[in-house]
Structures are given as structure tokens and as C-alpha cells.
Amino acid sequence: MSDNPSPQDLVDGLVRLLTVEQVNSDNFTGKPQKGGVGRVFGGQVIAQALQAAQLTVPEDKSAHSLHAYFLRGGKEGPPIDYRIERDFDGRSFANRRVIASQEGTPILNLTASFQTAEEGLEHQAAIMPDVAPPEELKPDMELREKFADALPDLSETQRRLMLRPRPIEMRTIDRLHWMNSEPKEPSAHSWFKAAAPLPDDPAMHRAIIAYASDYTLLGTAALPHGLSWMRGELNGASLDHTIWFHRHARADDWLLYCTESPWSGSGRGFNRGHIFTRDGTLIASVAQEGMIRRRRPKPE
Numbered sequence: 336m337s338d339n340p341s342p343q344d345l346v347d348g349l350v351r352l353l354t355v356e357q358v359n360s361d362n363f364t365g366k367p368q369k370g371g372v373g374r375v376f377g378g379q380v381i382a383q384a385l386q387a388a389q390l391t392v393p394e395d396k397s398a399h400s401l402h403a404y405f406l407r408g409g410k411e412g413p414p415i416d417y418r419i420e421r422d423f424d425g426r427s428f429a430n431r432r433v434i435a436s437q438e439g440t441p442i443l444n445l446t447a448s449f450q451t452a453e454e455g456l457e458h459q460a461a462i463m464p465d466v467a468p469p470e471e472l473k474p475d476m477e478l479r480e481k482f483a484d485a486l487p488d489l490s491e492t493q494r495r496l497m498l499r500p501r502p503i504e505m506r507t508i509d510r511l512h513w514m515n516s517e518p519k520e521p522s523a524h525s526w527f528k529a530a531a532p533l534p535d536d537p538a539m540h541r542a543i544i545a546y547a548s549d550y551t552l553l554g555t556a557a558l559p560h561g562l563s564w565m566r567g568e569l570n571g572a573s574l575d576h577t578i579w580f581h582r583h584a585r586a587d588d589w590l591l592y593c594t595e596s597p598w599s600g601s602g603r604g605f606n607r608g609h610i611f612t613r614d615g616t617l618i619a620s621v622a623q624e625g626m627i628r629r630r631r632p633k634p635e
Contacts, residue, residue, distance in 0.1 A: 340500055342530035346587075349502035350534065352379065353542045355386045361419040363387040365435075371411030372496060375442075377573045378549030380409060380435055382542040384445040387417035388431040389538045396429050396449035397583070398541055403445040403576045409437050427451050463615040469526040469589050472506035482565070497565075503547050504530040518561040521596035525551055529587040543586040544619060545578055548608065553625040556596040556604025562629065571627045574603065584610075584618040594621075602628050 340348070348369065355363040365383035368375070381403050389398060409415060416436045423430040428450050435443040476498070483494050508524040527547050533539060553571055554564070562568040584590060594608040608621035 342502075342504075343532075345500055345502035346529050346531040346533060349529070349543065349546075350539060353382050353386055353539065353546065355383050355390070355417060357390060361391065361421070363390065363417040363419070365415040365417060367412055367414055370499075373411060375409035375411055375415070376549065377405060377576065378546040380405075380415060380443050381445065381549065381576060381578075382546040383415060384417055384433040384435050384443060385447060385545050386538065386542050387419060388433050388445070388447040389449075389542075391419050391421060391431060392424075392429045392449045396451050397537065398447050398580055399450045400579045401445055401447040401545070401577065403443055405443055405573050405575065407440065407442045408572065409435075409442045413437050415442070427453070459617050461609050461611075461617050461620075463591060463611040463617075464524060464593060466508045466524050466591065468613075469506045472508065472526070475505040475507055475525075476501075478507070486565070502530050503527055503543075503550070505550065507551075516561060516563065516566075519558050521555055521559045523551060523555050523558065523594050525592050526589050527592055528589045531587070533585070533587045537583055540584065540586045541580055544580075544584065544590070544610065547586070547590075548578055548592070548610070548619070548621045549573065549576065549623075551592060552594055552606045552608055552621065552623050553604060553627065555594040555606045556599045556625065556627050558596070559599075560629075568630055569627060570630050571604075571625055573623060573625045575624055577622045579620045580618070581620065582616060582618045584612055584616075589613055590618070599627060602626055 352366055352368055355365050357363050385401055418434045420432040422432055428448060431447050433445040434441055479497050483489055483497050506526045529543060553573060557569060591611045592608055594606055596604055596606045598605045603624055604627040605624050609617055610619040611617055
């Protein structure tokens, strides 16, 4: 990929990243992110694990939920191996367990459930909030550039990571989580979509929504405390992650991600999210608990 990739280049790279290689009927390999530094993004591991599971069920069954536990942080560079356990295959539902390992060490366990499409009773209690449309908001990358310029102590590596072009375009209604400086209500709203058109593959769209669902979620638990990861005030890591897919949606159309954190304590923060299409249809619900701790200064 060039030093100045186009949005389509970035999205094509994301599709390649989330396209796992089948080794045999129940084993798959996920590619590392090109140019990745440090710890693997949790959304990548979830999405690749989901993709591996999706390849082991009949095409008439779609994922309707997944539950994942992060065991260890993966590191950029080595590939990730995904082993599938086919726990159940029924007429309407199927269940798969996925063990993600890196260099022989498990880093994530994921269970996914699949269902054959059917008609059923319908209602939707969650109401999409009345927020500014994405066209009226600045791209998050513009805000990142402004924030980076305001941090004179930012290292070149940190600056490069912060300003790295991303395949998911985001536009935040509220202040960016990691720019948070004053205590505020533990809720946030942001639009997201793939930065360029995606293939017409519903499984890939679900995987990319799963990938993006790990953005902004844990940061919601930091909002009431006026603390920021970018200022070095917090340590955090996802502990578990759950997604319920309610309806199919395209990940290259704008989706609104509404997050809230009803509780934090004991070094953990609990967060929930709802994902809506522009017309207010609820297409997914998310829940996550993460480790979140105030960073203590190192003794001199």
C-alpha cells in the first residue's frame, strides 16, 4: 500500500485483513495488519474469529450473536490461528466456538450463534436519538490533527499512530473520547462507515460492523472522570465483548453508534451500545466490560 492510500485502498486492505485463510475444515489463519505496531486491535480479532465461524455454517444461516472473552493482548506481526468447535447444528440454529491463538497461546475465546432467517413477532424499544447528521460534522481525522498539534510532547510514533489513515470513517457528535478533559455524562454518539464501497457480502458487512463496534465503547466509561488515554492518565483493555445482530445492514452506509456506561468500579467499566441505520432501524446491540484504571506516575 502506498504512503498516501486512497479510501478504496484502505477499505480493500480491511477486506483482505478480515478474509481469513482456511487451513482445513476447522482451522483458519488471520493475516496481521500491514504496518501494525504494538497490540492487535481487539475488533480485528473478533471480526476474524467471526469470519472463521461463518465459513463453517451453511449459507442459509446468519450470525445473530457472538460472545467473546479477551484472554491476552495479541501482538502485531505474527498471524493469528482460529480453531473451530462445531458444538451444535440444528434445523433453525447452529453454534460455533472459536479459539484464537497466537504463537500457540490462546488470546481470545468466542462463541457465535447462527439462525436461519424466519418471520417473527417484531418490536423495537430503543429509539434513535435526534442528533446532527454526518454531513454536518467534521471528520474525526480533522479533529485528530488538531489535537495532535496541541500536544507538543507527543512522540513521533504516537503522532503517526494517531494520524494513520483508517478504513473506517467516523464523525463524532460529542467530543472525541480520548480528548476528554472535563467530567461529562457517560454517553456518546458517533457515525461510522467504511470509507469506500464494500463487496455485496453480508458476512463481510457483519464482520466490519463487529470490527467497528470495538471503537469508542470502553472510552465511554472514562467520560464521567474527565480522564484521557492520550494524555497518559489511564490504562485500559477490553475484557469481554458481546454483539447481537438484529438486522442486516451495509457497513458502507452511515451507521449511528450510541454508547453509554451505566457503571464503573473495581478497576472495570461496563458499557453498552446500540447501532442504528439513518432511518432509525436498530441493527445491532453491543455490551462490553473492560479494565480501566487510573495510571499511577512511576516513582522517580
